């Protein structure tokens with residue numbers, strides 16, 4: 001398990017003008033509960049994958065919102081779909097549906113851009 | 115004696131084309147089966163199993179016993195069509211054999227016999243045959259009346275939904291409905307002229323005498339022949355394909371062929387064996403509780419067969435197995451769904467490299483069992499805690515394999531068609547399990563249990579904790595007191611319908627409490643709504659399904675509801691107003707000191 005505590009994240013620069021947010025709209029439509037996430041982190045604290053590596057759903061969410069798809073693709077495949085996160089989420093987010101749909105959308109997006 | 119008239123041509127062409135298509139399709143599907151399926155089938159062809167298959171084919175394809183069990187009116191409808199038509203052909207053939215003195219007369223003669231019959235020729239039993247044929251016709255017609263009524267009022271069949279039809283289906287259906295009324299009219303008209311009808315056709319023929327029969331008889335026979343032709347030509351592309359495919363399926367299944375991990379010819383045979391009876395629609399909790407009525411097996415099968423499957427239909431299913439249980443044809447639709455969910459684009463990388471390879475710790479002491487709590491048990495910690503107490507009370511030395519960190523068994527990934535990822539997890543777990551020399555694996559999670567028993571091929575014994583506790587009690591290794599609290603038991607989908615474990619938990623519960631029956635139990639138990647196989651369902655709908663399960667469990671007013679799945683427990687917990695416990699917990703509480 002990761003040590004508990006705080007650390008400072010690496011700085012990020014986002015260029016919103018160059019980002020494509022169409023995928024986010026699709027996800028909002030396909031997995032309606034996606035918008036309910038408040039980033040509380042309950043999912044990450046129970047996550048099976050997070051026991052070994054720094055994986056967390058709200059991080060994925062953030063990457064997705066910021067259209068950082070390359071980085072996100074690596075992240076998403078760390079999930080084991082075990083389902084613990086769905087059962088602990090206080091906001092009833094369909095976390096696994098969200099993860100799978102993100103993967104599908106990114107894959108489709110890649111194919112479209114090729 | 116001339117037994118030919120051009121009106122037999124449509125029928126003849128239709129029949130020949132039908133059998134050529136059927137033969138071609140069957141050969142194609144059989145060849146498309148994979149190697150293991152072929153060898154299994156070939157190995158068992160010459161055995162008792164073939165005889166058993168014949169019996170089952172007669173029972174199911176002619177008499178439709180399984181449909182009768184679910185729904186007598188619907189069963190009668192299928193029986194009158196299948197068996198009635200079968201009798202018409204067989205008795206008709208016997209009749210013409212007597213009439214023409216040879217079995218090898220023109221094969222359409224039996225179908226259009228009344229038209230060609232030369233009334234001056236007498237043969238033994240001719241009167242009896244005439245009456246019998248009329249009786250069979252009446253039998254089929256009664257089925258048609260029911261079918262027409264069903265089309266318009268499906269309520270009297272106890273079915274809330276009837277399946278939707280494609281255009282091709284509609285043509286086939288209409289021609290099928292026309293065949294027998296047209297036969298009745300044609301035979302009656304002929305009887306009006308030739309007086310060769312039975313109780314039904316002659317009576318109707320006598321009524322028709324006032325009409326210009328010479329002019330309408332022939333057109334009626336033409337229409338009858340064309341209706342047959344249309345039905346035969348369209349049949350291979352419609353639901354009626356099930357009539358023949360179901361028989362093939364019965365044989366293959368009896369020979370031991372099962373669904374594989376790939377779409378094969380056997381999958382195609384299963385897809386084509388669905389009669390679209392719609393029984394699966396009424397048992398599906400997505401339909402009955404959440405009002406989702408376009409994803410059930412029948413629609414899934416139809417769309418897969420015609421290549422119109424969408425992601426929504428494939429993915430929106432709990433794989434609870436209620437439809438498979440109810441299906442009169444026994445189509446393994448959940449397995450087919452798993453195959454159709456395969457996502458090849460995600461099966462080409464290396465996954466989970468972050469999971470450490472080697473176990474530093476060696477399992478040195480002699481231990482009896484490996485305990486694998488499962489992911490879900492780590493959020494319902496009272497279950498592994500109770501198991502620890504039970505192990506201690508029974509003096510069992512065990513290795514708690516996933517005490518600190520757990521990786522998933524891989525089944526949820528399998529169910530979503532992510533085979534490569536699941537395979538990676540299976541390898542990691544197998545390495546870890548086999549790193550010890552312990553020969554028994556006990557798990558608290560039905561999902562893991564199903565995965566370990568069916569997907570892992572482990573060389574050791576795998577038990578679910580209900581089975582293990584049952585064994586400990588039977589062997590007298592733990593002594594329990596029988597408390598007087600009343601309990602009901604929730605059969606988890608994966609453990610019940612999934613692994614057919616119904617008796618062990620009940621035996622354990624009888625030993626520690628007063629077990630009450632609930633309306634829907636064992637094979638008919640309801641899903642808790644949270645089954646991991648579904649990634650489409652939102653919380654609101656999950657809750658509706660869960661509430662139905664809770665109502666079923668709390669109807670007899672128990673003190674406590676018992677389940678044996680950490681996920682079911684967690685799911686049911688939130689909406690229930692009585693205690694809910696895992697079977698391990700109630701046993702732990704009642705261990706005799």
Ligand code: SF4
Pocket residue numbers: 036037038039040041042043044057058088089090091092093095
């Ligand atoms: S537990 Fe639910 S609300 Fe909290 S971060 Fe995770 S998904 Fe979002």
Ligand code: SF4
Pocket residue numbers: 043046047048049050057078079080081082083084085086095096
């Ligand atoms: S399903 Fe994925 S994200 Fe959720 S707890 Fe399991 S591994 Fe973590």
Ligand code: SF4
Pocket residue numbers: 387388389390391392393394395411412415437440441442443444445447
């Ligand atoms: S899957 Fe089975 S129950 Fe459903 S319509 Fe087909 S034959 Fe009937």
Ligand code: SF4
Pocket residue numbers: 397398399400409410411430431432433434435436437438448
């Ligand atoms: S497995 Fe369950 S949820 Fe899926 S179609 Fe069958 S009855 Fe419905």
